[in-house]
Amino acid sequence: MGLQLVVIQALAGLASAMFLFLVAAGLSLIFGVSRIVNFAHGSFYMLAAYVTYSLTQSLPSSPWSFWLALLVAPLAIAALGGFIEVALLRRVYRAPEISQLLLTFALVLFFGDAVKYLWGVSNKSVPMPALLAGSVPLWGQPFPVYYLLVIALGPLLMAGLWLLFYRTRFGILVRAATEDREMVAALGEDQARLFTRVFVFGSWLAGLGGTLAAPMVALTPGMDATVIVEAFVVVVVGGMGSFSGSLLAALLIGELQSFGLLVFPRLPMILVFALMAVVLIVRPWGLLGTPPPVLRGESGAAARPPGRSLAGRLGWLAVGLGLVLLPAGAGPFTLLVAVEALTFALFACSLHVLMGYGGMLSFGHAAYFGLGAYGAALWLTRGGLPMPAAAALGTVTAALAAALFGLFCVRLRGIYFSMLTLAFAQVAYTVVFQWYDFTGGDNGLLGVWPPLWLASPQAYYFFTLAVVGGAVWLLHALLRSPFGLTLRAIRDNPRRALTVGLGVASHQYAAFVIAGFFAGVAGVLFAFQKGSVFPDYLFVLKSLEPLVMILLGGMQSFAGPLLGAGLYKLLDTVVTAYVEYWSALLGLILIALVLLCPQGLTGAVPSGWQPWRVSRGH
């Protein structure tokens, strides 16, 4: 490898590192100060790129149209960010983490559809500004001027940020708030104003990134997802809230990819998430991050203990009876939708055990759902086992994966735990996606059907009902057992639990494996319903579905997620058949729920009749 190759390859890596840094910087800043994980940051990036497109289209003859866009588009996005912060986010700073996450996720859904509505779904292209369209020779090889500009912009931006944060009062406040926002509030600084200004500035950075990237990429409604995932990795690897950390991580990832692909043509897909996992294991708060401050008075997403009152039992009985009688009055498709709803009810319930009762918010729960499905499918199609054996081994596969990943995950807290679960899930997804000889890769595994005695929709419905009913009953019993009580004690105050001699890590680990196991059961049921398994089942979007269900149904009660799953599947089946912009609608529903009814639907039921929400022992 000659020096020339090294330099050219390094420059290419540097250019992509700078794009990464631009987006990640704003994300990191917002998280550092307000502790909001802003999924919509990628949407802002995308919107800026589309605004740039519209501006350059409306002034096609002017050589200055791009430069005008560079000025206007980020400002427009900053204004939008300010509006969103004041109108929406400000209301959830004290809400549980999950509500904040789902609110920004709802914005992603909404803006995704807004872009489709406003600009259409076909790919758009922003012309390169004439001044920067050319290239300069480096060792006889042309190198694009635009990349050189972007590379130069990185240090400039860094210098600007340094001046801002170390030489202005705003910057000093931001740094202080990142360190200890309650102290800043106690000193009389208006927190609300500070948060708004930080959010506006962070959005401006996302807008700048989107505008600068526009001439180099194709504009497509999916570009937000790509960018937000990469930006997240950068922020987590570098340390949340640390600018220099983000820069370091962006450089590291950019160059690692650039040189890594020289050696391994197929490496980069797994590389970034493997790197994130390793960094989180070795240095949970990132390369240059500081350990998270202990937050006082933080409200968690605590679920109340499951009850056993008479009213509660009657409610369960009524629902159970209704489900048993359902096939009498329902057609085969209704039953299949019910099977899907039951499956996801168990999936959501298993996550709820981890999140609501264990205080551990997983972003990668689909890994165990998907590995359960794949385990069963592999034992069935490759192992030649009959369905019951394959199904049992599928759940074991999921539990084993949870046992392995859990070893590392339960050592972390809060958002770092969430990120590590996400990293592991993405690694598992990539392995399944790329291992063609074993998993069938993205073409999946076909022929995963139950035996004949379960083939009819009625039979499979009763089978699913029995399995899900039994599993939910087990989880309910588990949460009422000493184990469940201990788990809640740890959730509410890990330090005190440790002091009184409880095995904090071992309990959390056990909860993680149990949740993984039951997610695996749901995955197995899902696989045999669909007849085929695909890598999609492990993807991050599948991890988000149970979270949305939990929020819909209400995370305070044990029954909330079950109800939420039913409602979500109903909406998903009925509404999507009639509404073209169903994502936007789901987003609006989520926003309304988070703001108006943060306790979910089980929290919205009038207090006179709440069979499933019993507060005894509270």
Add this chain to the structure above:
Amino acid sequence: MRTYRRVRGMWGLCLVLLSSAVLAQPIRIGEINSYSGVGAAFTKPYRDAVELAQEEINAAGGVLGRPLEILFRDDKLRPDEAVKHAQELVFQQRVHFLMGTFSSAVGLAVSEFARRHRVLFLAAEPLTEALTWQKGHRYVFRVRPNTWVQGRILAERAARLPYTTYAVIGPDYEYGHKAWEGFWQRLQALKPGVRLVSASWPKLGAGEFSAHITKIVQAQPEAVYTSLFGSDWIAFVKQATPFGLFAKHFFIGILLGEPEYIDPLGPDAPEGMLVTGYPWYAIDTPAHRAFVEAYQRKTGTHPFLGSLVGYITLHSLARAIAAAGTLDTERVIDAFEGLTVPTPIGPVTYRDFDHQSTMGAWVGTSRYDPTRGVAIMVDWTYVPGEQVLPSREEVARLRGQ
């Protein structure tokens, strides 16, 4: 006596009315495709053409005297979602046949459902060869030529070119790899001594290729083969052009001459590339001209490849039903096997042993057309499927029989 005759006449009238009411019951077809999300840009022309074909067929009296009714469903590019719709269409809506799908994974999932429940599924656009070969079965048929066929067609042309060192860049999923393997195996057989000097597999939708581009630059291949498409292809062109990649290397691109992929690039489209595609502007047969005119009348725009596929898909299914003379799935399949269907691009046959249609592909060179402001294909030829599809024995081997 007169009363008796009158009564008998009324009975007869009733019977005629009743039977025509039964006969006028539409034939229901479930059509599953990626109508929202990133797939929508490609499925819109497809759907327009399906509707065009439906109007034509129904205006001509339908099939077996019954009109066609099409129930469109959006799979959101997700295989499990597609299976849900297949269940709804078959169990609840009682459709007679299934058709459609765009992504390979979705196509395979619906195909598996069709096999299990013995429903005829006519796959339109999925490109994976597994659909009709390795995973093929009695209940699935496919219209579009798969990756293997298109790669082979490109290899036949590339073998006549002087280039011996190649680089490849494609999206890291089944399509990207298979689109290359079909080409490369054939090229190696035709032209021993060709060498692969650089391989790049960025993930699908990566959007950022600078390091892959510099890698290709450094490897100094004579020719570059690419299976990138859609937004990845646009981004790659924008990023690779200032590196001088298209000026220095000969490019071969699978599917990249299709209006779906070449139109969005406008004047930026690289010239002189060897591509497969669809030169709708230059196919000068009466049948094709009529199709283009009808399509333009309906939509106000020119056809895309997806339009042609959609049009052929519904007409093929209608022909098969008419040939069977019944809606019985097994008998329609029997009639479909070996059926030759007239299409705007000439007769296409559904082979009896693998259910793959013999629709071929156009191969040619890209060149900018200033009158339309987009690049077009020149020096093109149409290679019919019969010339390149594997034989009955080869398919049997692929299926492990």
